[in-house]
Amino acid sequence: MNPAELVEQARAGRQRAVGRLISLVEDESPALREVMAALAPHTGHAHVVGITGAPGVGKSTSTSALVTELRRRGKRVGVLAVDPSSPFSGGALLGDRVRMSEHATDPDVFIRSMAARGHLGGLAWSAPQALRVLDAAGFDVVLVETVGVGQSEVEVAGTADTTVVLLAPGMGDGIQAAKAGILEIGDVYVVNKADREGARTVRRDLRGMLSLAERPEGAWRPPVLMTTANDGEGVPTVADALEEHLAWAEAEGTLRRRRLTRARDEVETIAVTELRKRWGGVSDRGRLDGLAAQVIAGELDPYAAADRLLEGPAS
Amino acid sequence: MNPAELVEQARAGRQRAVGRLISLVEDESPALREVMAALAPHTGHAHVVGITGAPGVGKSTSTSALVTELRRRGKRVGVLAVDPSSPFSGGALLGDRVRMSEHATDPDVFIRSMAARGHLGGLAWSAPQALRVLDAAGFDVVLVETVGVGQSEVEVAGTADTTVVLLAPGMGDGIQAAKAGILEIGDVYVVNKADREGARTVRRDLRGMLSLAERPEGAWRPPVLMTTANDGEGVPTVADALEEHLAWAEAEGTLRRRRLTRARDEVETIAVTELRKRWGGVSDRGRLDGLAAQVIAGELDPYAAADRLLEGPAS
Numbered sequence: 001m002n003p004a005e006l007v008e009q010a011r012a013g014r015q016r017a018v019g020r021l022i023s024l025v026e027d028e029s030p031a032l033r034e035v036m037a038a039l040a041p042h043t044g045h046a047h048v049v050g051i052t053g054a055p056g057v058g059k060s061t062s063t064s065a066l067v068t069e070l071r072r073r074g075k076r077v078g079v080l081a082v083d084p085s086s087p088f089s090g091g092a093l094l095g096d097r098v099r100m101s102e103h104a105t106d107p108d109v110f111i112r113s114m115a116a117r118g119h120l121g122g123l124a125w126s127a128p129q130a131l132r133v134l135d136a137a138g139f140d141v142v143l144v145e146t147v148g149v150g151q152s153e154v155e156v157a158g159t160a161d162t163t164v165v166l167l168a169p170g171m172g173d174g175i176q177a178a179k180a181g182i183l184e185i186g187d188v189y190v191v192n193k194a195d196r197e198g199a200r201t202v203r204r205d206l207r208g209m210l211s212l213a214e215r216p217e218g219a220w221r222p223p224v225l226m227t228t229a230n231d232g233e234g235v236p237t238v239a240d241a242l243e244e245h246l247a248w249a250e251a252e253g254t255l256r257r258r259r260l261t262r263a264r265d266e267v268e269t270i271a272v273t274e275l276r277k278r279w280g281g282v283s284d285r286g287r288l289d290g291l292a293a294q295v296i297a298g299e300l301d302p303y304a305a306a307d308r309l310l311e312g313p314a315s
Numbered sequence: 316m317n318p319a320e321l322v323e324q325a326r327a328g329r330q331r332a333v334g335r336l337i338s339l340v341e342d343e344s345p346a347l348r349e350v351m352a353a354l355a356p357h358t359g360h361a362h363v364v365g366i367t368g369a370p371g372v373g374k375s376t377s378t379s380a381l382v383t384e385l386r387r388r389g390k391r392v393g394v395l396a397v398d399p400s401s402p403f404s405g406g407a408l409l410g411d412r413v414r415m416s417e418h419a420t421d422p423d424v425f426i427r428s429m430a431a432r433g434h435l436g437g438l439a440w441s442a443p444q445a446l447r448v449l450d451a452a453g454f455d456v457v458l459v460e461t462v463g464v465g466q467s468e469v470e471v472a473g474t475a476d477t478t479v480v481l482l483a484p485g486m487g488d489g490i491q492a493a494k495a496g497i498l499e500i501g502d503v504y505v506v507n508k509a510d511r512e513g514a515r516t517v518r519r520d521l522r523g524m525l526s527l528a529e530r531p532e533g534a535w536r537p538p539v540l541m542t543t544a545n546d547g548e549g550v551p552t553v554a555d556a557l558e559e560h561l562a563w564a565e566a567e568g569t570l571r572r573r574r575l576t577r578a579r580d581e582v583e584t585i586a587v588t589e590l591r592k593r594w595g596g597v598s599d600r601g602r603l604d605g606l607a608a609q610v611i612a613g614e615l616d617p618y619a620a621a622d623r624l625l626e627g628p629a630s
Binding site for chain 1: 347355358485571577578621
């Protein structure tokens, strides 16, 4: 099937075509140029929601519960589970598949795991393009679930239209939360495992820390909600908060600014990747290996080595 | 003071000179070329130890306890606390400073926090150069402590000579550990907070998961140790394991391979950064903003926008 046909079928709601388009992204297919050109006019409608939080807070369970709630509201939902921390293992783990399996037969839910397996620009390169596929395929909401709380996750989650930060009791104290940089990125905070001891303390501490931030008049004040994702308790309040934040962001221009940032990063990443390809020297592994050997021997410093790499093999 | 003098003073053990050299790295100073050239002949002696783990496992406390133990063994110790997840807040938090304060007056311990504040290539660009400063300044061991368990952390920790992965009871189950990609990167595993309930279970589960990995004859088998970093309990066994791993890695050629990888990444990052600088178009924010606006309007796809960006303003 050619790219134009795939795009047409994806837009008609065929899951398989959506899956194949995302595979083209993961495989860094040359056909992507054509695919992206065909998708462009249909993008900009999905509400992109980032979901992040430390391992163990219940991200997969929360995402699954949120999918159930959004389906109840008649939304078509795409889920991208991105795993920047797994350049090695790749793919989704069994646990996630089990948690998500209730949605497996729903034609209006599309779930895909992506690991950082690409060579070009990693997830910074592939995740936005996969998002673009889901957006153009007509999903009303796209949930981007990230593993961990590192820089990549903050980047992925931080450029969503709305970012949900999940916490849970027993996952470390307030300073740890502050260190992880989550106080800056959340539009909606959710304390999951609300039935466990300490959940109220987490909420209280978090509210305390959030209240210290200077926020101008009219700024969005991130709510701190409580859920027990296992049985769906509190999940409708999260769905409500997502809608409220989207409406606010649209009215205030925040939505457009975030989407501009996302598009700018996407274009720049593609441009830099293209630059690296054009400059043969940088991808010349043999030369790079030789220069690296000189660096660890102390014969060259890394700047001098980079200069030689850029001069190319002729020098 | 000129770069050559700074390098000389840093090599003579002056903490202030070391600090100023790392500031040059953080400030992306043009003087770095000269600095790195002067440092190169003196590098390659420090044992670089990465310390990673989820927020809340006690990384700062463990790092501090390890510094104490290494000092007892007569080692000069450098500590780089890198925080890839804090592009916003920057700098170290009070909690860390307090934990590390016992070493503040020790002339043979140098501690520095680095946040991802740089514009060029972030910590991928600055952390290896800061390491290079500490290595050339004659520290026997350099501990690189990272916050979180995302891709950046895995990258930073994964390219150390020896990588320590910290865990603690109550931080999420086994699948979470596997998801975070930590099973692939650790040379030494430490279950901290060993006095807490569940510590033995964490050790047992981790050993179980590690035993599933295929390891060739003669491969390093990562030990799983127990500590209570607060009172230093178990920390000498960690210091022993670090020495054993270094000796093994040196004998097996693993050390050289890892250092080659680190040097290769460093040279490539500098080269790509240089490429981006040379290509004015990519750093032309105004043009990029205009193209991004066309992308979110669906008028251009990101590839076409990247092409225009690379063509430059004349087209």
